[in-house]
Amino acid sequence: MMALAAEDVTCxxxxxxxxxxxxxxxxxxxxxxCLLELVGSPCPICRQSLVLANVALQPKNALIRQAVRAFFAANTMGRVLVQAREDDHEERRVARLAAAKPVVRSTSSGRRSPTPDVSVSWGSVVFFQALSFPWDAVFGPAGLQDEDETPESCALSWSIVFMFVCCFLLSQMVTYMLDI
Known part of the structure; x- marks a missing residue:
């Protein structure tokens, strides 16, 4: 097993x-x-990919979390520090969620309906996520094809475009239905 350095378990x-x-x-x-403060800016290390706004919704990296706990397992002070930071981050996350209060507005039928403070066009979010998905990870890099292979027809490309357009239109319809 490879030994971890302090840089591997620190932000x-x-x-x-x-x-x-x-x-x-x-x-x-x-x-x-830290990433919530850097939304819209490039990665602080490689400057290649942007920090997307959905960083708050991404799951924790469990492998790194386990590595941090393993690194500080022998050191009691380190364990206390890590647990205190995890508790502090959890309290901040819960406080952020608790602070998001719904706004009550009346609809055209006279009923009052709670809506969130932030209006999000879910169609554009879904469409953007589809475009930002690393497709090379699914289909492989385009430059690594055998010379003996016949090139794929463009039907696959058009089916992907058709899928994106359908997802976008469906998400726009759902957004419109939720706003009614």
Missing amino acids: AVCLEPFASPVSLYCGHSFDRE
């Missing part, structure tokens, strides 16, 4: 042990709280 932004590690598409990991 490159705040320089503290990971409390809620989240990995970006480029593979670099940071604390969720």
